[in-house]
């Protein structure tokens with residue numbers, strides 16, 4: 001079973017917490033959307049289905065049912081539902097766009113392209129559609145067209161919520177950005193927060209927690225968890241910590257971390273900023289799978305050195321980069337789409353030295369498995385302040 005199927009099964013087994021809604025179609029539909037947001041896919045499909053049974057002429061009902069069906073992996077039914085939405089509202093740009101994604105998932109690339117082009121006719125400023133056409137063109141090996149679509153996407157979305165700057169760098173059409181755009185981080189982890197804690201193919205948090213246990217002196221530590229996410233690493237290291245602080249950009253991830261009640265303090269902020277502001281404050285800084293969103297690590301290493309107490313540890317994971325380069329946008333197209341970078345072992349060693357940090361350990365690890373179960377190589381680093 002692959003990662004997506006495991007996730008769908010986990011959701012399906014959850015008992016929906018839904019109250020009776022009567023037969024009012026608007027209320028039923030709104031409750032269905034709410035259930036979907038809460039991850040209760042079966043309840044969402046049932047409620048929106050009842051809304052449609054009560055009033056079949058609402059394009060939005062069919063559109064949202066299609067979104068739920070797609071999330072359940074019922075692609076053919078999702079396509080049919082989008083078709084019903086479009087039949088009721090032929091210029092429904094978002095429905096054409098999403099239908100394109102369903103056709104793509106079904107392997108119908110020509111139909112997908114036709115839907116995306118139709119979506120652009122309905123809405124010529126749709127950043128999502130430019131993004132989808134860029135990905136489709138990139139998959140087809142037409143990097144020129146992909147770059148043009150990504151540029152258009154960027155024009156419609158200057159904050160770069162879809163991470164196309166990284167993709168342009170991946171295609172060799174732009175220099176790599178300094179880090180993943182914050183808008184992309186927010187969008188990405190708003191979605192990932194829903195299933196992050198059920199992810200059993202990701203090992204970064206455990207790797208970092210075990211390395212801290214192995215390398216730290218056996219006394220209570222003041223720990224800062226940067227990019228703490230939902231608190232996976234925090235929960236593991238809590239017994240070692242006198243004080244445990246976390247920082248993350250994503251409010252959705254932080255909400256899950258807060259619910260675990262393992263941190264003394266949580267801040268929604270840029271990790272770099274927080275480290276720069278808290279000089280000489282921590283015995284350990286943990287960074288499980290967060291520096292994967294930075295290219296040049298110089299500002300991060302300097303800030304970590306500033307933030308650590310004497311002998312303090314900086315423990316983190318990266319995706320590993322083979323070859324001569326210091327760092328690059330990930331050479332894996334899927335990881336590049338998630339705004340990820342990769343770094344070389346040699347670079348980490350050299351930069352540590354330049355920033356006055358000793359290398360206690362720098363190991364090749366399996367960072368995670370991809371959705372097909374293939375291992376993705378990473379680096380686990382333990383650096384020590386003087």
Ligand SMILES: C[S@@+](CC[C@H](N)C(=O)[O-])C[C@H]1O[C@@H](n2cnc3c(N)ncnc32)[C@H](O)[C@@H]1O
Nearest residue numbers: 205227228229232248249250270271288289290
């Ligand atoms: C792959 S998740 C890892 C989460 C957690 N460390 C774990 O191991 O489960 C990366 C996290 O880094 C956060 N992040 C990315 N860039 C950040 C930044 N500049 N400052 C703070 N958090 C950041 C994201 O919001 C996300 O929660």
